[in-house]
Amino acid sequence: MPTPKRKLLQGNIACVQGALYAGMRFFAGYPITPSTELAEGSSRELPKIGGRFIQMEDEIASIAAVIGASVSGLKSMTATSGPGYSLMVELIGYAYITETPCVIVNVQRGGPSTGLPTKVSQSDTMQARWGTHGDYTAIAVAPSTVADTVTETIRAFNLAERFRTPVTVLLDEVIGHSRELITLPEPGEVKIYNRVKPTVPPEQFVPFVMTPNGVSPMASYGEGYRYNVTGLTHDTMGFSTNRADEIFPKLDKLRNKIMNYTDEITKIRVEMMDDAEIAFIAYGSVARASLQAATLARQAGVKVGVIQLYTIWPFPDKEIQQLTERCKAVIVGELNMGQIVTEIRRILPRELPIHTMQRYDGDILTPMQLLEKLQEVL
Amino acid sequence: MKNLMDKIVLPSDRFEMRLSGSGGQGMVLAAVIFSEAVGFGSSKNVAQTQSYGPEARGGASKSDVVVSPSEIFYPKAIKLDLLLAMTQEALDSYYSALKDHGILIIDDVLVTHVPTDDYYGLPFTRLAREECGHIMVANVIALAAIAEITGLVGREALEQAVLARAPRGTEDKNKKAIEVGIREAAKLKAKRKKK
Structure with a gap:
């Protein structure tokens, strides 16, 4: 219907x-x-x-x-x-x-x-x-x-x-x-997150205050909270600084507020990986060609699965390492001369063969091209 | 495994079609309308893509539609179940992508050299001019013929989709185009059955 x-x-x-x-x-x-x-x-x-x-x-x-x-x-x-x-x-x-x-x-x-x-x-x-x-x-x-x-x-x-x-x-x-x-989601079906706003009065507002999770409450201009916004490395009040005890914390904050919470950010799709000997790792439109190729290869009896990256950055190191532990090889398809594959080489053991399928002529990788690569690898 | 490619069986639940012609014949619009008609008439999934670039302005223009009851992984055609060729150049470019015994539909006035006897030929552009009063609706006649030949979308869903996109004042021409397309395709089908 x-x-x-x-x-x-x-x-x-x-x-x-x-x-x-x-x-x-x-x-x-x-x-x-x-x-x-x-x-x-x-x-x-x-x-x-x-x-x-x-x-x-x-x-x-x-x-x-x-x-x-x-x-x-x-x-x-x-x-x-x-x-x-x-x-x-x-x-x-x-x-x-x-x-x-x-x-x-x-x-x-x-x-x-x-x-x-x-x-x-x-x-x-x-x-x-x-x-x-x-x-x-x-x-x-x-x-x-x-x-x-x-x-x-x-x-x-x-x-x-x-x-x-x-x-x-x-x-x-x-x-x-x-x-x-x-079908678009109904109102209320997907959770919407709004920035945390300050609860202190304007005179006590510290715009880049250190918090346990590294995210400072953000006031909107025009609401009575006056603060400085600058591209210079700044202290918690938003004014430029050259002091080591302020520079380190600011830059650590930019990193740690994200890297301490990668579990909230990482999103991958895992298909047919339970007994997979070979993994296609892909993202974007190439993930679709990889899913198609893996489905067809499975029907031909090849133990192949797909790891699709929805979060590219921060790179899902831990998840890919765990999922490929029992793999004999991985195939990384990309529409470039080899970008994400450098991350995969960084995180996977040297003994694990990493094959690439790269296309940069303006067209997408086809399932048949990925299957031909798989045939070579098998 | 050196013979993996020989063991690959293309997915049977995907129906892949390509509408091709030259820029201006409304092939992309026709693919969009067909995709919407599938949505009006069924719960199947659809992916519609197009080749886009210099060749969309004159030269060969094409749009692919993939229809499947299950999740569509690869959004473009792998091997065509149906090819509509409105020009000779389009047929020459895409005939090799058609499956053995795939459905070939051509405008048999504009396409003169066909590498097979197994095809449906209708004078879409001439029918549009002579029966509907404007060549603009040749693509709608072709869509109706595809609907009649494949049974992928019903007349009602197609009419709903066409009228939702038709500019005001062209409703009657478009309705007529659907009628002509279904009528002519039904005639061809009957002829083939006799054979």
């Missing part, structure tokens, strides 16, 4: 729907293929609910506006593709050090530079971790279907608010432009 609430949605529009569900009230962006529908969708939907959409003059201004809106108390998002993300990275660093929650969607296309505007890629995976300079800990999530895009975008907002940090949603051209029939 038909399910009346199902809708045919494009991945980029599903991302907008997820953001609205999570409470997005501000979007600033500069259109770029293959992310443009995110700006279009936000510009249509936000005014209907009292939110604001601004098309800025470029991506630098876009992320600046997003940070400003978030400091004013609005859940904020921008969307772009590789070239735009490259322009944004300086101010994404500003969001890290000022601990400003925001969501940056990167619908990946081929690069470097203007690259392949309409073609799929996963070559910004490392950029999402190391894009801006300095020491910081990044969070990035990677949906693989239109339905995932809704839940992962909601999760991105929740993580941003929970940890007071920018979060990157790594989409790719195939997911962004695919349409699938999905």
Whole structure:
């Protein structure tokens, strides 16, 4: 029987729907293929609910506006593709050090530079971790279907608010432009997290106060809480410092508030791994090809499973190590020249063969290509 | 295992189709409408993708639709169950992706060289112009023919999906297009049965 609430949605529009569900009230962006529908969708939907959409003059201004809106108390998002993300990275660093929650969607296309505007890629995976300079800990999530895009975008907002940090949603051209029939979550069905606000009166407010979990309550500009926001390394009052006893704690805070809570952040999908001798490890659209390939290989009697990464950063070291303990080999498919595989090499024992399947011609890996690689490995 | 590829059996519960033609013939829109019709008429899953880029402006343009009662892993076609080719170039580009005994549907005015006898040929563009008053609805005639030949979507669900996307003032042309597509495809089906 038909399910009346199902809708045919494009991945980029599903991302907008997820953001609205999570409470997005501000979007600033500069259109770029293959992310443009995110700006279009936000510009249509936000005014209907009292939110604001601004098309800025470029991506630098876009992320600046997003940070400003978030400091004013609005859940904020921008969307772009590789070239735009490259322009944004300086101010994404500003969001890290000022601990400003925001969501940056990167619908990946081929690069470097203007690259392949309409073609799929996963070559910004490392950029999402190391894009801006300095020491910081990044969070990035990677949906693989239109339905995932809704839940992962909601999760991105929740993580941003929970940890007071920018979060990157790594989409790719195939997911962004695919349409699938999905049912959007009902109000109340998915938990929404809002930033912790100060409970002390304004005169006692310490904007970057050390707390047990490392996250300081965040006041919104305009509510009477006056404080300084700067990209300079700062003390708990938000003023710049050169003192070792203030620099260490600030930088440790940026790391520990995330790394001490990876259990809240890590999300993976595990399929057919119970007795698997070989594991496909993948994310984004390649995870779909891997699931297809593994299902077909199982029917042919091969003990193969799939570990799909929904959280890319922080990297799920422990989970992958445990799941592959009894494997004889792993196969890592990616739409780049080998990015996430470097993390897998870092965490897995030297004796375990790690095979790669890399495609960077602007098309996605097919199940048949992964099966041919599997045949070679067997 | 050196013969793994020989042992692979493609999933039987996936129905994969590709609508192809040249930029401007409405192949992507037709795929979107078909996907919505599946949603209106069943609880099956659908994934619709397209090739997108310079070739979407003239040249070969294509959109894939995968329909399955179970979770759709790979969103694009692996091996086609159905190919609609509205131009010779589209047929030449994608015929090799069609399964043995897959369903081939062509515009038999615009496509003249067909590498098989096993196909459904209808003059979609001519039917659109002569019976519906505008070539714009050739894609809707083709959709109706696909619905009739495959039984994947019913007439009601297709009509609902087409009218939800049709610009105001073109409702009658589109309804007529569905009628023509179903009628002509039914004739072809009957002819094949006799053979």
